[in-house]
Amino acid sequence: MSNAPLTNAQEREKELERLRRELAEAEAELAEVLQELEDKPEFGLGVGSPRLVEWEMNLARRDQLRERIALLKEAIARLEQGQYGICESCGNPIEPERLELFPETTLCAACARAQSKRRR
């Protein structure tokens, strides 16, 4: 038995597992939302009817989930290629706390800030 710290490969494996779990959850939720969307309300109900509002919320939820799934898949692909956690812009490691909050991020905090400023 050795007390060696976790190797990067092991850390990566754990992170991959976590992302795959999140992906599976998002996909399950998307399937549910799609099922509910099948049941289209009558548009004769008029704007603001609870059924219609619910349906529209599901539509928005579907788009969010699709986007999340795409990002998670991208993160998993990067991780599999060993590029996960590396800032796409400056090549420095991304802060672990940041990855914890936004597993799909591709930028370190400084670059993300710089980019959101540029967008304005």
Ligand SMILES: [Zn+2]
């Ligand atoms: Zn950076």
